[in-house]
Amino acid sequence: MTDARPSAPAPAEAGVRPAVPFNLARYCLAGGADPRKPALLVAEGPDGRIVETWTYGEIIDAVARVAGGFGGYGLARGERVLLRVGNTSTFPLLFFGAIAAGLAPIPTSTMLTDREVDLILADSGARLVVGDGSCAMPTEAGEAIVLGPVEIGRLRAASPADFAHTDADDLAFLVYTSGTSGRPKGVAHAQRVALGRRPMREGWYGLRPDDRLFHAGAFNWTYTLGAGLMDPWSVGATSIVHLGERPPQAWPDLLEVTGATLFAAVPSLYRRILKYGQVAPGRFPALRHGLTAGEALKPALHREWVEATGRPLYEALGMSEISTYVSSGPHVPTRPGSPGRPQAGRRIAVLPVAGEGPDAGQPLPAGESGVIAVHRSDPGLMLGYWRLPQETAAVLRGDWFLTGDVAHFDADGYLWYEGRADDQMNAFGYRVAPEEVERAIAEHASVAEVAVKEAVSGDVSVVTAFVVLNAGAVADVPALEQHAAAHLADYKRPRAWVFVEALPHTGSGKVLRRALRP
Template sequence: MNLARYCLTAAAPDPEKTALEVIGPGGTVLEQWRYGALTDAVLSVAAGLSATGLDRGDRVLLRIGHSSDFPLLFFGAIAGGYVPVPTSPQLTSTETSAILADSGARLVLHDGKTGVPETAGARLLGPADISGLKQAAPASFADTDREDPAFLIYTSGTSGTPKGVLHAHRAAAARRPMYQGWYGMRARDRLLHAGAFNWTYTLGVGLMDPWANGATSIVYDGPRDPELWPDVITASRATLFAAVPSLYRRILKYGTVSPQSFPDLRHGLTAGEALSAGLHEDWKERSGRELYEALGMSEISTYLSSGPETPVRPGSPGKPQAGRKVAILRETGDEAGFAATNEAGLLAVHRDEPGLMLGYWNRPQETNAAFRGDWFLTGDRARGDDDGYYWYEGRADDLMNAFGYRVAPEEVERVLAGDPQIQEVAVTAVPARDGVSLITAFVVPVDPTAFDADRLAAHAAANLAEYKRPKDYKVLKELPRTPSGKLRRTALRQRPGP
């Protein structure tokens, strides 16, 4: 099994069908790649990389911005049996140098625009070299095994040093439960993803899955102001649109959205952070279309979702996708301790899950520590209801301690978000003095001039036990997030006092 071969040939699409379309402002088509030409270009890159003297399994660090070169080089490396290491173009040279050193990459592909790492013993290939790779005579797909390393992606590192997540060639085919369990994917679909290429959400949802189904992937290269996205979705003729919940929220706030907007769109897809029931309701009411959520992580891809075959239950990411072995384990107890229905516990995936990573790069102890018996602990807390829906209860390491009680920030956030004056809210425990932390709510009001903290506190008092209520409310213009849109609670905890 070769991951690149699977993605480009599994659906046996017409070589003349459009696989990748790069569009600019107004929907102008900047690039159009048909399946035949795309496959040839990927295999040319594979041949070009082979000519550099790489050995099977060598890592190749990608310092490539948001352009078609990214998928060509990413899949080209995999096609040749090498291991691409995608990185965000927003990383500094210092940050990239740390990833290069940890990954041991022998080659760095640089587009001339992103920060260049201290290459040490690695060889640096610039824009002219990349052009040469794409012009090499196409090779054949490397005869790799399903368990061979395919790509190495580094987590965002919001709470510490980024660590590498190593995936096998089986990872793409393991995404098949998502095709109908989340997307309702069809070969005639045109999927537009709002994320950056280096993010696993984009690599999988924006590229691997559309191509494995013979569909078309659409990439937007232009200004990313939220009010522009409705026109981008319309002009691209996207039938599926994928983004994080915070972008949907901003589109509704700043853009013009109605049931007449983007006429080709069947429904929206969202992942990367929890989708609130209120945002789901607002999107569905304003756009007239459904919004399907999925829960996953870099180590596995998504495994819980709603979709055309799994009706949305607002506030829940859905049910385990068909064939997934997912469980909720008791937070304390023996290895076989499963949580009861409606009991919050640790969300886990069985080690037999084909989409599970090979391990954390060069961190065998951390890999082993992530398992309880045969179950990989995702780090998320959840509970399951009588109908098989799962309810996200936040990260296990985000739990706050209040007077000896453990409090999930998401529970408090859901209540506070029910106050109409709140646009966004995040809750975390902020150190006040040695040994004392206060549950603090950071709010982005709909109208900052009219925000009433006492009213919000009264709303919390009416809906939360006393020990769960925030002891302080701070107003922000926006919540701190990673480039991929995830909330950075650590940054909130580290904010200086008034």
């Protein structure tokens, strides 16, 4: 059996080292919250009817029983458990139950095909595959043990077990993303990832024990598992999720009925709520503010939400390897167009894009663009890419982890995102960040959404803008060109304009630029 740990060295922990043993599930669930207090509310239907209420006592007991059930399979510490489970309350029980047992769950989207599941199973070497019958399973399980609905019932009925005595640097879970080769790439996170999320609680959420945080995403999305479950549970707050169809016009009622004080979603959902829902400053009165991540928040959308609701909207920038590390929040005023400033306790820098020379590891001054880097001492940083030592080494430069995102800081410490380094366009010999061009074009009143990419035709490469128009707007290229000329240098301006009904997005809501076709 191969080693269950990634082949890359784990980054050191910042600050005070956590007590040993340290278990992520124990940290999130056993923090002393009143066992009678609601930990999880599950709503269903357009009217937001609460169909399940889980107290902290019930959640802890259920997770302990699942951990005991997993323990009956005699697996070694750190063995992987592939989860193929739909968006029900069973998912977090299995996820945290596996971690409580000292195993490493792999949350996966229900939208994956059986071939994609095969690839993840083969790469991860998972010893257990747990499926509830709601989504595709591996076509060939090999040596893995497959558990179905009956076995899930047995897990939940097992005798409870104590939290495993894992260490802070032990593997906690794997998250799979698309690798550069087109094959899935596992991001390995340690138990200490829970500590790396603490700066978000103040720096982004302003999270309190009396909060009710409603996350719009599904359980199997890591944005939901982190912002929707780990973080509220770590402070004794209540998490709210919704099952089934959630039409955008239903969200104002959902927020009101559930008494949500915080709401987390991707920008595109906020845009649809404004378009289709009945939104006014008097709606959902319990809500203090909204949270958004997953894609850039356009200034126009931010402005429209604040004007329509009278409530702030706080953005965060992050990625699977580190979660969020830059944000606005209750103590960091929003600056539309910027995701905010590094969260307190984070060591974030902008380094030269070129990785050679004596200054390659030296942070650039404000105003100079480069690649965003996170110090390797951050406890939220991944252990490495699963069984990919060369790819792990490629994103490390001395004491820094390179995110691959290009940005610059302004004089006040706000970060201005300019896109992915591999999305950079070459226009007349200049490097141009698509995010900068998109931000400028999105300010035009007729533009609902825009994405730009470099399109090559023969020997000619031009910046091409793909535009989704607001309802009732017309495709007026001269007007857009005039707007671009007032906001962008000549070499940054689109030379071609394509009007589309919608932009392609990933499952997490990010614009999929490589799928754009002139």
